[in-house]
Amino acid sequence: MQRLLATLIVGLSAATPHSYAADYETELAASRKTVQEFMQSLKQELQAGMQDGGPVNAISVCNLTAPAIANTYSIRNGWDVGRTSLKLRNPANAPDAWERSVMESFEERKRAGEDLTTMEYHEVTGKKGSQQFRYMKAIPTGKICLVCHGEQVDSVTMTRIETLYPDDQATGFNEGDIRGAFTITQPLQGK
Ligand code: HEC
Structure with a gap:
């Protein structure tokens, strides 16, 4: 019985890792807050790019600006900030496990049936001390x-996209699909 319980508990915690919400x-x-700001800047850049010269121009904006914005946040905070997807355009945005x-x-x-606009997940990972x-x-x-997707x-x-991203997988989406996710890693000092 104890064995069974232990198995169950291990199984459960693997399926729904503890998120320590209250402590963090x-x-x-x-x-x-960072995701909100990141999303806002991307939206503005995209809209401005489309207005200036349509999607072909906006692709260059996405190509150069999205990674640059992500980088700004990473440098400012010592975090790792980016976007990723299960169907990638830029292989540099590949997810880890x-x-x-x-x-x-x-x-x-x-x-x-969960609402996408509020869907998020957080977890503390790594060994104690790091x-x-x-x-x-x-x-x-x-x-x-x-x-573009x-x-x-x-x-x-499409020709412009394929030139920049020969391994592009990020087309075929429909409105309401999950396109990808914002991802942030914050190192925890002293926790
Ligand atoms: C003008 C074309 C264009 C439009 C419109 C566009 N994207 Fe993209 N998208 C791109 C390009 C180009 C990249 C590759 C950026 C890079 O190199 O990091 C990209 C990459 C992404 C990524 C990063 C993951 C990956 O596949 O590399 C996500 C997430 C994403 N787009 C979501 C969206 C969402 C959500 C919208 C609508 C709000 C959108 N895109 C509209 C062109 C576009």
Whole structure:
């Protein structure tokens, strides 16, 4: 019986890792704020890029600006900030094993009917003394995203994308799909 219980507990904690929510409110709030700002700057850059010269111009904006913005946050805070996906455009945004499993759980949560706009996950990982607070937030596919990530991307836009990203997998999305996720790793000092 004890053996069975132990197995059950181990099984459960593997499926739903402990998130220590109460102890890490500061880290959680800081992650949420950074994602908000990051999302806002991306949106502005994208809109400005589209207005200036349509999707082909905006691709160059995404290509150069998105990683640069992510980098700014990383440098400012000593964190690792970025975007990732299960279907990648830029292989440099590839998820690690933890990020992949969180995004797979996001897909499950979506299938179970959860609202994408508030879908997030956080967890403390690593060994004591070198722990990290990790945070992810789902990125829903909106209508504007379909211009470059949808099922029917126009041929001029697609040619530009394929030139920059020969291994592109990030088309074929529909409105309401999970396009990917923001991901933040904060090193925890003294915790
Ligand atoms: C003008 C074309 C264009 C539009 C519109 C666009 N994207 Fe992208 N997207 C790109 C490009 C180019 C990249 C690769 C950026 C890079 O090199 O990091 C990208 C990368 C991404 C990534 C990073 C993961 C990966 O696959 O490399 C996510 C997440 C993403 N886009 C989400 C969105 C969402 C959500 C929208 C709508 C709000 C959107 N995109 C609209 C062109 C676009």
